[in-house]
Amino acid sequence: MYQTEIYIAPTRQGTINIILGSTTVTGNDTDFNSSDIGKQLKIRTEDGYKTYGITAVASSTSITISAASDYGQSNCYYNTDYKLLDTSPDISMPVTYSIFDISEPDKRGGTRSKTLELPGTKQNNIIFNHIFEIDSDGTFNPNISADCIVYQNTVEILTGSFQLLQVNRNFDNIIYECAVLGRVTNIYTVFGEKNLNDLDLSDYNHNYTQANLTASWTLDSDNGYVYPMIDYGETDASQQTIWQVNQLYPAVYVKTLIDKIFALAGFTYSSTFFNSGFFKKLIVPFNAGSFKYSEDEVASRLFEAGMIAGSASITTSSSDTYLTIPYNDIAVIPDMDPSGQFNPATHEWTVAKSGHYDLTMLTNLTVTFYNTSGLILDVDYPGYIEVVITRGGTPLAMDPTMQDDISSYLHFSGSTTPHDVNITSVFNNLYLLVGDVVSFQVHLRGDTSFTTFGVTVEAIPNCYVYNAVVNENITEGDGVVMSDVIPQNIRISDFFRSITNMFNLYIDEDINIPNRLNIEPRNTFYGGGILQDWTHKWDRSQPVNILLMGELTSQNYLFTYRSDQDYWNDKYTKKYIQKDHNEIYGEYWLPVDNDFLTDTQNIDVVFAPTVLSQYQANSMILSSIRFIDTNPSISTDKTSPKGSVIRILYYGGLKSGNWTYRSLASGTAVDTSKTQYPYAGHFDDPVNPTVDINFGLPAELYYQAKGQSVTDNNLFNAYYSSQYDEITDKDSKVVDMFLNLNPADIQSLDFRNEIYIAGQYYRLVEVTDYDIVNAGLTKCRFLKVKTGRQFVASTHNLNGGKGALINNMRVPVLSYLSIGIPSGLVVGNNNTTKKGGLVITGDGNAVSGKNVTVLGGNGNIINANNVTLINTSGQTITDDNATYIDGARYVKASDMSGQSTLMGGMSTVSLTGISPASVILISYTGIGILTGTLSVAADPDYFTINSTSPTDTAVVNWYVAKM
Numbered sequence: 001m002y003q004t005e006i007y008i009a010p011t012r013q014g015t016i017n018i019i020l021g022s023t024t025v026t027g028n029d030t031d032f033n034s035s036d037i038g039k040q041l042k043i044r045t046e047d048g049y050k051t052y053g054i055t056a057v058a059s060s061t062s063i064t065i066s067a068a069s070d071y072g073q074s075n076c077y078y079n080t081d082y083k084l085l086d087t088s089p090d091i092s093m094p095v096t097y098s099i100f101d102i103s104e105p106d107k108r109g110g111t112r113s114k115t116l117e118l119p120g121t122k123q124n125n126i127i128f129n130h131i132f133e134i135d136s137d138g139t140f141n142p143n144i145s146a147d148c149i150v151y152q153n154t155v156e157i158l159t160g161s162f163q164l165l166q167v168n169r170n171f172d173n174i175i176y177e178c179a180v181l182g183r184v185t186n187i188y189t190v191f192g193e194k195n196l197n198d199l200d201l202s203d204y205n206h207n208y209t210q211a212n213l214t215a216s217w218t219l220d221s222d223n224g225y226v227y228p229m230i231d232y233g234e235t236d237a238s239q240q241t242i243w244q245v246n247q248l249y250p251a252v253y254v255k256t257l258i259d260k261i262f263a264l265a266g267f268t269y270s271s272t273f274f275n276s277g278f279f280k281k282l283i284v285p286f287n288a289g290s291f292k293y294s295e296d297e298v299a300s301r302l303f304e305a306g307m308i309a310g311s312a313s314i315t316t317s318s319s320d321t322y323l324t325i326p327y328n329d330i331a332v333i334p335d336m337d338p339s340g341q342f343n344p345a346t347h348e349w350t351v352a353k354s355g356h357y358d359l360t361m362l363t364n365l366t367v368t369f370y371n372t373s374g375l376i377l378d379v380d381y382p383g384y385i386e387v388v389i390t391r392g393g394t395p396l397a398m399d400p401t402m403q404d405d406i407s408s409y410l411h412f413s414g415s416t417t418p419h420d421v422n423i424t425s426v427f428n429n430l431y432l433l434v435g436d437v438v439s440f441q442v443h444l445r446g447d448t449s450f451t452t453f454g455v456t457v458e459a460i461p462n463c464y465v466y467n468a469v470v471n472e473n474i475t476e477g478d479g480v481v482m483s484d485v486i487p488q489n490i491r492i493s494d495f496f497r498s499i500t501n502m503f504n505l506y507i508d509e510d511i512n513i514p515n516r517l518n519i520e521p522r523n524t525f526y527g528g529g530i531l532q533d534w535t536h537k538w539d540r541s542q543p544v545n546i547l548l549m550g551e552l553t554s555q556n557y558l559f560t561y562r563s564d565q566d567y568w569n570d571k572y573t574k575k576y577i578q579k580d581h582n583e584i585y586g587e588y589w590l591p592v593d594n595d596f597l598t599d600t601q602n603i604d605v606v607f608a609p610t611v612l613s614q615y616q617a618n619s620m621i622l623s624s625i626r627f628i629d630t631n632p633s634i635s636t637d638k639t640s641p642k643g644s645v646i647r648i649l650y651y652g653g654l655k656s657g658n659w660t661y662r663s664l665a666s667g668t669a670v671d672t673s674k675t676q677y678p679y680a681g682h683f684d685d686p687v688n689p690t691v692d693i694n695f696g697l698p699a700e701l702y703y704q705a706k707g708q709s710v711t712d713n714n715l716f717n718a719y720y721s722s723q724y725d726e727i728t729d730k731d732s733k734v735v736d737m738f739l740n741l742n743p744a745d746i747q748s749l750d751f752r753n754e755i756y757i758a759g760q761y762y763r764l765v766e767v768t769d770y771d772i773v774n775a776g777l778t779k780c781r782f783l784k785v786k787t788g789r790q791f792v793a794s795t796h797n798l799n800g801g802k803g804a805l806i807n808n809m810r811v812p813v814l815s816y817l818s819i820g821i822p823s824g825l826v827v828g829n830n831n832t833t834k835k836g837g838l839v840i841t842g843d844g845n846a847v848s849g850k851n852v853t854v855l856g857g858n859g860n861i862i863n864a865n866n867v868t869l870i871n872t873s874g875q876t877i878t879d880d881n882a883t884y885i886d887g888a889r890y891v892k893a894s895d896m897s898g899q900s901t902l903m904g905g906m907s908t909v910s911l912t913g914i915s916p917a918s919v920i921l922i923s924y925t926g927i928g929i930l931t932g933t934l935s936v937a938a939d940p941d942y943f944t945i946n947s948t949s950p951t952d953t954a955v956v957n958w959y960v961a962k963m
Helices: 121-129 183-191 210-216 254-265 295-299 492-502 522-527 567-575 717-725 743-747
Strands: 004-009 015-018 022-026 041-045 048-057 062-067 073-079 081-084 094-098 112-113 116-121 146-152 157-171 172-181 242-244 251-253 269-270 282-285 304-307 312-315 321-325 347-349 355-371 385-390 403-405 419-432 436-444 453-459 464-467 504-510 515-520 531-533 545-548 558-561 590-591 600-604 612-614 622-624 648-662 668-681 709-711 733-740 754-757 758-772 776-785 795-797 822-825 836-842 851-855 867-870 882-886 889-890 899-900 904-909 919-925 930-935 941-947 951-963
Touching: 048 254, 081 121, 112 157, 121 172, 157 743, 183 254, 183 492, 183 558, 242 600, 251 648, 254 269, 254 282, 312 321, 312 403, 355 385, 355 436, 385 419, 403 419, 403 899, 436 453, 464 504, 492 504, 515 522, 522 717, 558 717, 567 612, 590 717, 622 899
Parallel strands: 242 648, 269 515, 531 754, 558 600, 822 836, 836 851, 851 867, 867 882
Antiparallel strands: 004 081, 004 146, 015 022, 015 073, 022 062, 041 048, 041 073, 048 062, 094 112, 094 758, 112 172, 116 172, 146 157, 157 172, 251 282, 282 648, 304 464, 312 453, 321 436, 347 436, 355 419, 355 453, 355 464, 385 403, 385 436, 504 515, 545 733, 558 590, 612 622, 648 668, 709 795, 733 776, 754 758, 758 776, 882 889, 889 951, 899 951, 904 941, 919 951, 930 941
């Protein structure tokens, strides 16, 4: 029996408060004392664990730490030192160590003990603070993990988190049921219910300006965010040439999220993959649908001001007179002006943030008319309540949106007795810029008769003015709070699991550095180990179980994204069927040759795929998250963005493409011509990709480009193919053996190592129930090493045809669907067209020209105009005005025979230069029935056309076969 020691660092009494930038820590019901000096203070915060040394103790509720805190939070749990738990003489502590589940390869392993029982000794009762006392509240919190270290004969063999599961009490006999979680298992426990938007991304908050957006296109992942060009449906899909700043939305780098997640969990990682140039290009784009302000942001824009005392007046004159309403109070209602935008001394509002605003004024006026003219009058005196906007020191020209006509309130019918009027004025949707100075006035028109007739208007108390944010969408110049714009309500655990599943990441504890995880894709992970000979540890007297990999739990494996209902995903999924389900764009279906299994196992992620599309020939190729409700085909109108399933893309940088970049920051449109656009998609490059973050190649691509190719360097091939070649091979085996393991073996356990036993090479998969107290024979599971196919990426040039393969993966056909389907008739499958004037019957024809006719032809590529193909397949045509019949090219003997209006239903056309191999084609427009007779008796020959309608027309062309 080995000597086993279990140490835990439980949370201490009370909670503490840390202040950003301060070395002083205050406590709430804490019990600090001089013995704490020199200890390590470990604080549990919303930003992860923070560790500082304790340098001084001022009182039981105040200490000094070794460095200024880099975070601020109140009521934090904390611990300071490890305590040794008492164990019983007959304790058993089986622990399982694993790297992944053979039967479910998408599941990752970890380390976890079985339930162990600790006695209720005096020491343990003190550590657990007598939690067994039902009628008292203790300080031990079972909901907060406690750091734990387990030693076996002074060798550290397990570090992780201690979990108190249950307390059993039988009179004075107390038993604590506990478990210890290893670091890999524990990190998911730490994630708990936290979401991505709980991460502190304040380091990456920025202003929504054209300069910041543009700069992000060439900065790396250290910038935290980038603004890719993605079709959310706001741009006119038939053009997509003008993009406003506020039609580009932020995407956060996946590397940024990973780093913040590990900081939150109090972990670090070692990973060449996470630090690779490839991984640093992955982004999570905006998916909320609306780019809304937060409640705090809206509040920061609001003000309300009142006039509660005093008065001010004006009287008509020969010229216009103005009265600035003396709003002089912002304290009548608490928080009337929380951000200090209104100046009661000058009665002005200085706009703190640009945007669209409504202004509402409640104006109380005392109106007094005078009339010494001797005339009997019944009139409205012309007057207005106005909003005055001063921009850059110059008042803007007054327009109707800034005026409220109050003439009806200034009605004179003979009385000169003062009377009060109450006027409500609303000014809608005023676009104001930061720094604009806004005041409010009464404006009376001037009149030459003012000496004998006029009015005095006096502003009296209980006048108010307040604003409202009209458009809660973020506009240019606003601040962007990154935690508000990343996908909301996405569990960190789901996000991290999805990244793990995408790239087949293996996670192992670092045996030398606490709370550090080694994370690499499977092939890289195993490449980092050494060879160990464990032949002498194998107990040959014990049974050996061999599981044939032909007996996997599933016949099929489906590597897939989640479905979504945006236009392109919906269109693709409805069109393609994969075995027993509608195919999701970018999935990969792997069948296993097994006659006895029928189940399908999904290796999936939380992300939906994003389809690349193109809406005009030679236009920019964009990822599309466009939702369309009202039109069965794609709409030509702008659509409002809608919330989508979370996405992941590869930011490919700037690609060639012409567009106009429009800023409205100045209040008017300022356009800049651009020749490159910030591309993001599932390919690293849409035309000549080398990387694809889909699992497999889609059946169809919705764009075409000159020299276009496709790559098979996708997620399945790059990260899974070698593994599945191994575990699905008929000769692969899982082997269970019993080995004599000791504490040193466990301390140095590294799943990356290759294990040699009696002439065979294995990969260690799991150590099952290693008993820390009674170490000895332990069941170990191995995967017999059988080198799988080493994937080598390749590319394939696309021509639009179907049926090609690349490394046994289908090559997608090309489909071009413009916004506004090209005019003409297209009958058949997998035909792609870009322009109008088409008549096509056949399959797999790729047509980029206009005025093309294909009758009974398949697999033709036509990059020319005015082309006719009859009963012709497999041709590549680049010349305009070409004609093929039965696979042979024909040329015209004449450009045009002419056009004749049928006179009396009959016309005769002379045909010159024809031969027995000639072909005559007639283009007929009309409602009648056309018949014809050809005479070839003499040169010139004649063709007579007849129609039942005397006004129909026909054009006759004749062609001579090209020799």
